[in-house]
Each structure stands twice: as structure tokens, then as C-alpha cells.
Amino acid sequence: MTAISFGDALNRTLHDCMAADDSIIIAGEDIAGGAGIEDSDVELGGVFGVTRGLAARFGTGRVLDTPITESAFVGMGLGAAATGLRPVIEVMFCDFFGVCFDQLINQAAKMRFLSNDRIQLPLVIRTTMGAGDGSGAMHSQSLHALVASVPGLRVVCPATPADAAGLLKTSIASPDPVIFMEHKGLYGLTGPLREDEDGHIVPIPLGKGRYVRRGTDLTLVATGAMVQEAEKAADILAVRGMRCEIIDPRTISPLDMEILIESVAGTGRLLVVDEGAAFAGFADAVVSKISQKAFAFLKSAPVSLTPPHTPVPYGRALEAAYLPSHEKIVECALRHFSK
Amino acid sequence: MDIEILGKYLFKAAFIRSFEQRLAQFSQKGLVPGLLHLCLGAEVFEVILCSKLDSSCDQVTGSHRSHGLALAMETDPVSVAAEILGLEAGLSAGIGGTQHLLAPESGFLSSNGIVGGQVPMAAGAALSAKVRGTGGIAVTVFGDGAFNQGAISETMNLAAVLSLPVLFIVENNGLGQSTAAGYATAGSVIQRVRSLGIAAERVDSNDIEAVDTVTDTMTAWVRNNGSPAVIEALVPRLGGHYHGENEAYLGDQKVPDPLHTLETKALNSGLAEDQIQDILSRARQDADSAVEQAAKLYPAGESLMAKWSAKLHWNSGVGLLQAGGTDT
Numbered sequence: 016m017t018a019i020s021f022g023d024a025l026n027r028t029l030h031d032c033m034a035a036d037d038s039i040i041i042a043g044e045d046i047a048g049g050a051g052i053e054d055s056d057v058e059l060g061g062v063f064g065v066t067r068g069l070a071a072r073f074g075t076g077r078v079l080d081t082p083i084t085e086s087a088f089v090g091m092g093l094g095a096a097a098t099g100l101r102p103v104i105e106v107m108f109c110d111f112f113g114v115c116f117d118q119l120i121n122q123a124a125k126m127r128f129l130s131n132d133r134i135q136l137p138l139v140i141r142t143t144m145g146a147g148d149g150s151g152a153m154h155s156q157s158l159h160a161l162v163a164s165v166p167g168l169r170v171v172c173p174a175t176p177a178d179a180a181g182l183l184k185t186s187i188a189s190p191d192p193v194i195f196m197e198h199k200g201l202y203g204l205t206g207p208l209r210e211d212e213d214g215h216i217v218p219i220p221l222g223k224g225r226y227v228r229r230g231t232d233l234t235l236v237a238t239g240a241m242v243q244e245a246e247k248a249a250d251i252l253a254v255r256g257m258r259c260e261i262i263d264p265r266t267i268s269p270l271d272m273e274i275l276i277e278s279v280a281g282t283g284r285l286l287v288v289d290e291g292a293a294f295a296g297f298a299d300a301v302v303s304k305i306s307q308k309a310f311a312f313l314k315s316a317p318v319s320l321t322p323p324h325t326p327v328p329y330g331r332a333l334e335a336a337y338l339p340s341h342e343k344i345v346e347c348a349l350r351h352f353s354k
Numbered sequence: 355m356d357i358e359i360l361g362k363y364l365f366k367a368a369f370i371r372s373f374e375q376r377l378a379q380f381s382q383k384g385l386v387p388g389l390l391h392l393c394l395g396a397e398v399f400e401v402i403l404c405s406k407l408d409s410s411c412d413q414v415t416g417s418h419r420s421h422g423l424a425l426a427m428e429t430d431p432v433s434v435a436a437e438i439l440g441l442e443a444g445l446s447a448g449i450g451g452t453q454h455l456l457a458p459e460s461g462f463l464s465s466n467g468i469v470g471g472q473v474p475m476a477a478g479a480a481l482s483a484k485v486r487g488t489g490g491i492a493v494t495v496f497g498d499g500a501f502n503q504g505a506i507s508e509t510m511n512l513a514a515v516l517s518l519p520v521l522f523i524v525e526n527n528g529l530g531q532s533t534a535a536g537y538a539t540a541g542s543v544i545q546r547v548r549s550l551g552i553a554a555e556r557v558d559s560n561d562i563e564a565v566d567t568v569t570d571t572m573t574a575w576v577r578n579n580g581s582p583a584v585i586e587a588l589v590p591r592l593g594g595h596y597h598g599e600n601e602a603y604l605g606d607q608k609v610p611d612p613l614h615t616l617e618t619k620a621l622n623s624g625l626a627e628d629q630i631q632d633i634l635s636r637a638r639q640d641a642d643s644a645v646e647q648a649a650k651l652y653p654a655g656e657s658l659m660a661k662w663s664a665k666l667h668w669n670s671g672v673g674l675l676q677a678g679g680t681d682t
């Protein structure tokens with residue numbers, strides 16, 4: 016088991032999948048980079064380097080740099096998916112979903128349904144999410160719950176290199192459009208990759224959560240970059256005598272309710288920490304579902320910790336005030352759950 | 355051209371250049387929260403363009419690369435610098451940052467983080483000027499990459515059919531991030547917009563006289579006719595997509611710097627060498643001191659977020675919450 020970065024794990028998966036299946040194509044802005052520039056022999060490989068080396072290896076027939084036209088190339092992806100290809104489309108930041116929202120929520124999300132399953136839509140939209148790097152209001156949002164609220168879209172938020180690789184592999188194989196959300200703050204995170212005896216990446220099913228750690232006193236639910244914050248908080252809370260169980264659902268839709276209920280059945284307490292919306296976001300969805308389906312297990316009211324209901328601010332102190340952090344998780348857990 | 359005017363252009367363009375270079379130094383020291391998309395190479399064009407506008411009734415919208423436009427519209431440079439540094443004295447107290455400069459009071463309505471996002475709102479500013487009868491126009495500045503976005507074609511069509519006084523400026527620097535304009539754009543800018551029946555001119559920003567004439571003619575045309583027009587301005591992008599980017603994909607390219615062209619033009623038009631040096635050094639000093647002054651100021655923090663959280667709160671019954679609900 017070699018350690019690999021989150022970004023490299025994704026890159027490796029794209030390479031492996033494309034080598035194994037000629038119907039996989041990649042498209043998006045600056046995917047290869049340098050398109051149309053004379054004597055540009057350096058491949059950018061996407062603004063975060065995730066698609067590095069793909070154009071050189073598989074050719075520009077399968078690895079396409081597009082104009083800055085999200086509506087057109089997301090729509091192109093869905094059309095290609097409906098007619099025999101397996102496109103992996105990159106939308107640089109999920110904030111740009113605003114530009115191609117029709118193609119996502121009307122066209123891609125509904126085609127399989129409207130065809131009564133005569134059409135499969137093996138489309139992956141890779142995108143980035145998350146704040147913390149001063150990118151401001153339109154390059155920092157966490158829109159996982161927004162897209163998850165649209166029936167027909169699957170939504171994945173990996174938190175480790177192994178999960179990123181395994182979930183991307185499954186997403187590419189999926190017959191439903193999958194929104195694959197990569198937290199920008201995680202690209203440099205290193206960890207082991209899970210491979211089988213033949214060195215193939217082990218796929219991870221959509222809808223299967225993961226126990227990040229076991230505990231008895233409080234269930235902490237977190238995805239993406241919040242998993243690390245939850246872990247740090249759990250370390251501190253352990254010293255204070257509160258043993259947290261951390262669950263990373265890994266996919267927002269479908270959601271692994273089983274693992275959530277199982278955990279809450281053991282702890283009786285729930286704190287969901289999420290970087291998304293304070294209202295009608297992922298945290299609210301989990302709290303609501305647990306309240307409905309596991310009410311009898313709860314010893315106290317479930318709590319959510321999210322950013323305030325504001326856009327993402329720019330200045331460093333403002334952004335720090337905005338984002339949930341391990342300190343805020345500790346404070347919130349102690350305030351609500353210490354007897 | 356009048357040497358006094360040339361001197362003014364030179365001062366402002368040099369001011370913007372120095373201002374951004376100073377900020378770039380701060381960025382290298384890790385003092386700027388976001389990535390800086392510098393307008394290096396576009397200053398001269400933007401200064402001349404904005405000199406044709408009236409900030410009391412006109413509004414400009416710009417892209418992610420808009421520090422220069424905000425300054426060219428005479429927005430207070432300390433407030434601009436403080437915004438870019440994410441500080442409380444910034445235009446929006448550091449909430450918006452480098453890609454979100456909003457200064458409608460000086461005729462700079464908004465810059466934008468979304469490529470093309472600034473363009474439809476310019477139609478709105480033009481509609482507003484038209485309905486309110488202010489005599490104002492809207493000017494929207496975007497790149498060659500943005501030119502392909504649907505929102506821009508839609509807005510051009512809308513402005514044409516509704517007769518809105520919008521001047522569309524395509525700043526063609528040959529690149530959208532790492533992708534060449536020639537690769538990304540079918541046909542030509544001018545052909546595409548002329549097919550909508552919109553008046554369009556192309557100008558090279560190194561041709562100072564032409565920039566002066568075309569911006570003058572087109573702004574006047576939009577103002578007098580109350581209908582849209584397009585300028586495609588060829589401007590170099592003298593740096594990376596953002597400051598500090600790995601620019602390896604660019605290969606070696608040599609493009610003339612319009613600021614030097616303007617300097618030479620001023621010299622040839624009769625401005626003395628020492629006058630030019632004086633203009634340049636005053637511009638540098640003023641820019642440096644604006645950025646330095648901003649950098650000494652403080653960031654806003656939790657209380658500002660608390661204020662916004664209260665303003666935008668989804669819950670209209672906040673009183674009940676305070677009475678014992680569990681809000682976090």
C-alpha cells in the first residue's frame with residue numbers, strides 16, 4: 016500500500032479506467048491545457064492537475080479541451096452518454112453549475128426517467144467544492160445537497176484518496192449521471208490506495224458509508240474536508256471524556272441510512288457538521304431523516320453545525336468565521352451534549 | 355494627440371501597473387487571500403476607454419480581471435487595495451475580494467467570478483439608464499474566452515432587439531486561461547457580432563490613436579443612438595492567467611507592451627523625457643502608497659459575519675430560537 020495524494024488517486028483512476036474502456040472520454044476547460052498555443056508542449060492537466068497525462072496518452076480525440084461554455088459541454092456530455100460513450104466532464108468549480116443548470120437538473124437528471132429506462136446515462140460530472148482558500152463567493156460553494164435534491168442525479172463527496180479512487184471508478188460505471196465533488200482543500204491529502212491482488216483499484220459502491228472511527232457517546236457525521244475537522248475534534252473531545260463515532264456517508268445520494276441509524280442507535284446523539292447550506296442543506300437532510308427514522312434512539316435533540324446562511328466571504332478572518340472547524344465542533348458538542 | 359491628454363493616460367495606466375505589481379508582491383508574501391488576475395497589458399486600453407465615460411450616469415461591469423477597470427473609473431485606490439487584501443476598509447469590507455469589486459458610486463457596477471456573469475447585468479444597467487432617462491450607457495468588459503458563453507450571445511441579441519445602450523468590449527488577449535482564443539472561437543468576433551446587425555470595430559491596443567478614436571466614436575454612438583455596439587480590443591496578457599501561475603504552457607512569446615508604446619508615443623508627441631519620468635515615478639509613488647496604506651488596515655471578522663447571518667437568516671422567528679431552541 017503506497018501513499019498517494021487525493022489528486023493523484025483521481026488521476027490514476029482516470030488513467031486506469033480510460034485504458035480499460037475506449038468509450039470513456041474526458042472533456043472540460045484546460046483539461047490538457049495549452050490548446051491552440053504554438054510550441055506549448057507542457058500539459059497543464061486541468062487547473063488542479065487531475066487530468067494530467069491523459070491527452071498525451073489517449074489523444075485529443077478522447078481528451079477534449081472545450082471553450083468556456085459549460086451549458087454546451089455538459090449537454091454534450093449527456094448526449095454522448097445517451098448514445099454510447101461514458102463521458103467524464105469536468106466543471107472546474109461547482110459554482111459554475113449556475114451556468115449549466117438546465118443541462119444538469121432538467122436534461123441530465125430526467126432523461127433516464129423520461130425514457131422509462133430505455134436510455135442509460137453513464138455520465139460523470141467531476142467538479143470541485145469547498146471554501147478555505149480565499150477564492151471568494153463564486154469559487155467556494157458546497158452545493159452537494161442542492162444537486163442531491165434533484166431526483167435522477169447521484170452525488171459523491173469523497174474524503175480520502177482511497178475513497179476518491181474507488182468511488183470515481185464506480186461513478187464511471189454507473190448508469191445514472193453522477194456529480195462527483197472534489198473538495199479543493201483535499202487534493203494534497205495523502206493516504207493509501209486500495210488495490211486488489213492484480214493492482215486494480217477496488218471500487219466502492221455508491222450509497223455505502225464508512226465508519227471513520229467507532230465511539231459510544233456521540234455520532235459525528237461529516238463529508239469531504241469536514242471529515243478531518245471531525246477527526247481532530249473527536250481527539251479533543253476524547254480527552255474531555257466524550258467518545259465520538261465518526262461517519263462519512265461518502266455519497267450524498269444515495270445516502271446510507273443504515274449506517275447512520277446503526278450509529279445513532281448506539282450513541283443516541285447526533286451532530287452533523289457540513290460545509291453546505293445552513294437551511295435545507297445536507298445537515299438538515301440527515302437530521303430530518305434521523306429524526307423520522309430513528310427517533311426512538313435519540314437521547315437528545317440532534318444538532319447541525321454549518322456555516323451561517325450567507326454566501327462565502329473572501330477575507331481570511333471572515334472566511335474563518337464562516338467555516339465550521341474542529342474548534343467549533345468541540346464547542347458545539349460540549350454545549351449540546353455534555354451532561 | 356494632445357500631450358496633456360497623453361500625459362494623463364500615461365499617469366493612470368502606469369498607476370494601475372504599479373498598483374498591481376505592488377499587490378503581486380504582497381501576494382508573494384502570502385498576504386492576499388485569493389489569486390490575483392492581473393490586467394498587465396490591458397491598462398492603457400482600459401484607461402482610455404474609461405476616460406470616455408461619465409461616472410455620474412454610466413456603469414461598467416467587468417470580469418475576474420478588473421482591478422484596472424475599477425481604478426480607471428476613479429474608484430478610491432485604497433479601498434480597492436483593501437478589498438483585494440480582504441480588509442475592513444475595502445469597498446465591501448473584504449467580503450468580495452479581488453474578483454468581486456463593486457463600486458457603482460464611481461460607475462463600476464461589478465466585477466465577476468463567473469466568466470460571462472457580468473454581461474447580462476449590463477443590459478439591465480442600460481435599461482435603467484434608458485427608462486430613467488439619465489443619458490447614461492452601460493459598458494461591459496469580458497475576455498475572448500467569455501465571448502463564447504451563451505449568456506453573452508443572449509445579451510447581445512437582447513440589447514439589439516430592445517435597443518439598449520450597451521457597449522460590449524471583448525478584450526481579446528488571445529488566451530482563456532491556458533486555451534488559445536484561436537482554438538476556442540469559431541469564426542471571428544467581428545463577424546459573429548456583425549451578423550446580429552450590431553456595429554463592431556476591432557482595435558489593437560498598441561495603436562494608441564486608434565484606441566482613442568474607436569473608444570470615443572463607439573461610446574458616443576451608443577450614447578446617441580441608444581443601441582448596442584461592440585469593440586474587440588486586442589490586448590496582450592503580459593503575465594500568467596493569475597499571478598504566480600505556472601506559465602509553462604505559454605512557450606516563449608514576445609508581445610509589445612502598450613504601456614511602453616504609450617510612453618514612446620508621448621515622447622514622440624513632444625512630452626519631454628524628464629516629464630515622462632516624472633509622471634511614471636509619481637504614478638509609482640502614489641500607487642505604492644495607496645497599497646501600503648491599505649495594508650496597514652485591519653480585517654473584518656466574526657461580527658461582520660454575524661451581521662450578515664442575521665440579515666439573511668432563513669428563520670423569521672429568531673426570537674423563539676433565543677428563547678431556548680437549539681440553533682448553532
Ligand SMILES: Cc1ncc(C[n+]2csc(CCOP(=O)(O)OP(=O)(O)O)c2C)c(N)n1
Binds near residue numbers: 107467531
Ligand atoms: C463560468 C466559468 N467558467 C470557468 C471559469 C474559470 N475561468 C476563470 S477566468 C477563465 C478564462 C477566461 O478567459 P477570458 O474570458 O479570455 O478572460 P481573460 O482571463 O483572458 O482576461 C476561466 C476559464 C469561471 N470563472 N467561470
Ligand SMILES: [Mg+2]
Binds near residue numbers: 497525526528529
Ligand atoms: Mg482572454
